[in-house]
């Protein structure tokens with residue numbers, strides 16, 4: 497797979513021989529999948545002249561319990577200094593979360609502030625299932641066809657997530673809560689340009705996902721989309737309501753190539769994307785700003801299976817591949833990772849999340865999956 501919005505200057509590979517990477521392992525299964533991702537990254541280092549200087553930092557609930565802040569100042573500084581950031585999932589079970597004050601809970605106290613600080617407005621969520629892995633999809637084989645290859649582009653620092661919030665009681669003493677969905681034209685334009693550029697590099701087909709039959713923010717969004725499309729006459733734009741898009745993703749995913757949408761729609765539809773692949777464990781992502789980027793799995797921290805060495809590290813290792821390609825311009829190294837991961841499944845192995853009636857010996861633990869990726873990288877000699 498190749499995603500073509502790079503934030504690295506094209507000649508960075510030649511200039512840089514050392515890349516500074518902040519590692520935020522996160523909570524739950526975060527540390528165990530991050531460990532495999534860093535091993536894979538380091539194994540590429542041995543095969544060529546690049547040095548990946550990794551610095552581990554506290555972030556999320558672990559950071560809160562260690563020092564009372566879920567996004568500590570040291571971590572902020574290290575993120576500012578890094579060439580790229582690799583982040584594991586954050587968050588705890590509902591019960592454990594209750595022990596943390598609302599404002600310091602990992603989602604509100606760490607993740608959203610990280611996104612805002614780095615201005616990572618463009619979230620790329622590839623929904624990728626090569627033909628040889630289509631049996632993992634819950635969709636019928638005639639629906640999944642030759643495989644799934646969609647890029648969902650989610651606006652990441654606007655909309656309901658960041659709008660003004662209010663809670664209170666009205667004059668009748670009835671409790672209410674209020675959230676604001678606000679976008680200005682610059683925010684909309686910058687994400688749509690990313691989407692059009694991506695469409696130009698792929699099939700020149702862009703699905704613009706909206707809800708303009710109800711939301712005035714979608715009316716503005718679509719107006720701007722039509723304006724920008726004048727600059728991209730080669731791109732076919734299909735406007736699709738978000739609820740319809742949810743159905744079409746199940747009934748005919750191959751109609752999509754690049755999809756673009758606002759923050760909340762993207763949160764929901766990208767999880768559905770993981771669903772049609774067969775697991776959220778197959779969902780790496782890239783969060784890009786104008787000059788900073790961080791990379792993370794799209795899934796959560798799965799506290800119920802943490803520490804058991806059974807989590808699927810594909811999303812985390814895939815996030816390394818996206819980082820190599822998009823931040824560092826190391827396209828062939830990224831390809832090597834994708835090929836290695838896909839060929840593990842081609843060899844008949846599975847991870848726990850994808851195992852159905854597989855015999856035990858075919859089911860790989862978190863660390864065994866990491867071992868196999870590294871073995872395969874060695875064979876290719878990246």
Ligand code: IPM
Nearest residue numbers: 586587603607763793794795
């Ligand atoms: C995601 C996650 C986050 C989000 C949560 C953890 C706040 O679900 O990255 O999709 O909703 O953006």
Ligand code: MN
Nearest residue numbers: 763764767794
């Ligand atoms: Mn989500």
